[in-house]
Amino acid sequence: MTTERTAPRVTRRRVRTRANLLDAAFAVFAAKGFGRVSIEEVCEAAGYSRGAFYSNFASLDELFFALYRQRADLIAEQVAGALALDGPDLDVPAAVDRVTEVLLLDLDWLLVKTDFLVHAARDPQVADSLLEHRARLRGAIADRLRRARGRAELPAVLGDVDGAARAVVAAYDGVTAQLLLDKDVEGARVWLGRLLTALLSDGSGNPQRAH
Incomplete structure (x- = not known):
């Protein structure tokens, strides 16, 4: 037995x-x-x-990754919820408004994340793990953009949905870096909204259409 x-x-x-x-x-x-x-x-x-x-x-690094995963998952859920649109068309300004309204802009988290990013930059093994977690976040964003692909065409300069997801994360990183210095959360939401609208549309808020 x-x-x-x-x-x-x-x-x-x-x-x-x-x-x-x-x-x-x-x-x-x-x-x-x-x-x-x-x-x-x-x-x-x-x-x-x-x-x-x-x-x-096993270590403080492992504990941090657990913290990072919590917040990465939360951000992915927030983006997914904001982009879960009904109807035949992708309303870029409305979707961006929802994203910037709920997106995590927590100053304490940004401080912790920035400290760990510097730590990871000096340790290749830690950097690989952090890159893996960031790739998971980009993947969640790309998946949502891919589902909206039939409703609107992304600007050609972004290449594809993976390029668009990288641009969205880069915009978030840039705005939050400024936020660490000026502590202007509402201003950060406004600028993030403008950047995302420009990235995901023709700049006017109107999604580009396939010809």
Whole structure:
């Protein structure tokens, strides 16, 4: 008689511990900077031991990737919801308005993400992992644009939906970099809206049509 091996059961307590560690780490990273925080500081902020940390994460890098995945997934969901349009036509200005209204523009997150980007730039292995996560976000955006492909043609300069997705992410990165300096969230939404409208249309807000 053979006995099947089962994966360790994930208890509610463990799920809660992991969530509390992520929340505490986010607050500490935002306050002090990713590269200036130790595992002990994260544990102290969360009220757990090092054992609790290592039962959930192998390193601070791994913990950060869990944070990044949470927010990347949230952004992808926000974009997907904003572009989930009904009707025969793609209303670019209306879709962009919805995207910029709900898109995550959190200053603490931008600080943490920027710190980690600098860290990743100096470590090829970490950089590869971060690039993989960013590619997942671009893929989600490209998928939504691809579904709207039959309703409107993207500007030729973007090439295809993958190029358009890269441009959307680049616009978001550029606007949020400025936001880190001037802290003008509403201004960032306005500029992001203008950039996305220009990228996804002929510049006037009217989607280009195939001839």
